[in-house]
Amino acid sequence: MNNMYAVFEQFGPPQQVVKLGQKIASPPQAQQITVRMLARPINPSDLIPMRGAYAHRTRLPCIPGYEGVGIVEAVGADADPKLLGQRVLPLRGEGTWQQLVTCPAPFAVPVPEWLDDCTAAQLYINPVTAWAVLTSELELMPGSTIVMNAAGSALGRLIAQLSRLLGYRFIAVTSSSIQAQELLRLGAASVLQTADEATLKAQMQELTNDVGADAAIDCIGGVAGHALAACLRPGAVFLSLGLLSGESVNWQQLHHQLQLRGKLFHLRHWNQRIATEQWQAAFQHIIALLGSKQLELQQPAASFPLAEVREAIAYAEAGTKQLGKVMLTG
Template sequence: MHTYGAIRYYQFGNPADVLQLIYRRVLKPGAGEVLVRMTARPINPSDLIPVRGAYPHRISLPCIPGYEGVGIVEAIGPSVDPSLLGKRVLPLRSEGTWQERVVASSELVIPVPNDLDDDIACQLYINPLTAWVILTEALRLQPGDFVAVNACGSSIGRIFAQLSAILGYRLIAITRSSRHTQELLSLGASHVIDTSDANTPSIREAVLSITEGRGAAAAIDSVGGADGEQLAYCTCTQGTVISIGLLSGQPVHWGEVSRASKTAVQLFWLRNWVRDASVHTWHDTFGLLIDLIQQNRLRLSRISERYELAQVKQAVIAAEAPASKGKVLLVDADNKSII
């Protein structure tokens, strides 16, 4: 009986404590499905926050984590185009990617061009797609509008900086460290607010100064808690705040904040866009992002460390280390090396 390794958790908690390596029987793909042998998967905050129990109402235990990754089509089911065999693809909208094999819908896998290596391809989903959809669909912005984004030293913050420049918005990047300032400016941010600088006024005062008292047209919060609340008061009257994450683990009472700040608040869930997107839109949107990467107009995070699935506990600790300087990948045994 052929088996393969997978990471699973049976209860919520600290990822380094609750994630376990188990073995499963290899399944044959059904009609319209492909079997993908995974080669690389990034570790994102969005992978780990559910493990901690932030969304128990929509996570069924036991669960295999991992929203994105890249692999090679190893087998196909009935009615699947044989040309997919041996192709590198993103097996998205399937079961968790933190396993050696993933069964996915053949019409939803995203083919990966030969000139995009696994390090780039495995990061193409969560952060780039979230940033693209927010800036092009969720927000009603005009060229030149200011957009304030917190946690901007993160992977998605760097993507917001680049896409804002591409799309013509002016990004106010909010960070907690001066080490991000020059990089964000070089990537396309219009201004950087470093909250670790003792000379920096409040975020609201800094944003109002940059925008000549008007406030930003929109703000994007990845942190929640007090940081998210502060961001709402940085927008202009009738401005928009979009909440996309909860890095602090502290929720915001957005209804109260919206009334007090006279700001419209939207809770953005990528899964809702994914659910409603047609197959055509799904592939077209990835095509746009891949084009930007191939044109060297959009760059994704560098890879700092690689771990095998069996080393998942060390991997998640490394991914959350404050000094981490890039993405941590979970890779197959033949692709493990520390950069």
């Protein structure tokens, strides 16, 4: 089977370094399946490696794409033949920015008929991260208070919704007033719009009766990360999820001066330490919440065929994040 794919062979601006290629797809091995892709989103985690941020663990040439949905076209000798013709999420295998993706059969997540392709394609990176962080990594109890910066992101929207469902009090910190009402609708208890450490700390002290929050999710690092850390009570968990500023926080200061418990979260590390049953169960929880209308994902901002990947990347980087993901189809 002929397989068109997107690839980058050097690091640089994503729109410039990505290109298209063609190859003959190899048949799946014993425990594998081959999936013809229908849709996959463009995530920041797809573009960041192209710029060389993770050059030490990115092997070139590299096919991008961590998530997406497609139809099983072939199964290996030891894979379940009932998977043939099913829509699945072909995860933890090859990059998804290609027409045909091979992945380990045990990690393929079946998609129910009622779930549309664009929603299904977004079920992995942000939903599973939000689920894992809130149900295990932050060690929360019902009534716990969480504060998060860069909360207007797709991940922040999910944290808001799941916090409400799990009985947590979510305080969102965002630089945009446009996102405030939407975050409140989704489940945030409060939305703060300041990057100043003293102001943010004062507002948090007022909201928590001078106690401070029980946990923080930092997506920015640097100065903004320290401002977030100042909002926590002693002994709270400070979880680093990203470095949008390009700078890390001073972990020694957080530990010794603020008496916080610092953690780093990487989805790939979480994947490695959980059993296959836990992996599949996380998706079933998320799908069930979507089915009961207790959880919602944004509709795509735009869709482009895979052959127009450069145009799609340009659109995705042009400030459309608040509108939803850009999808690569076909």
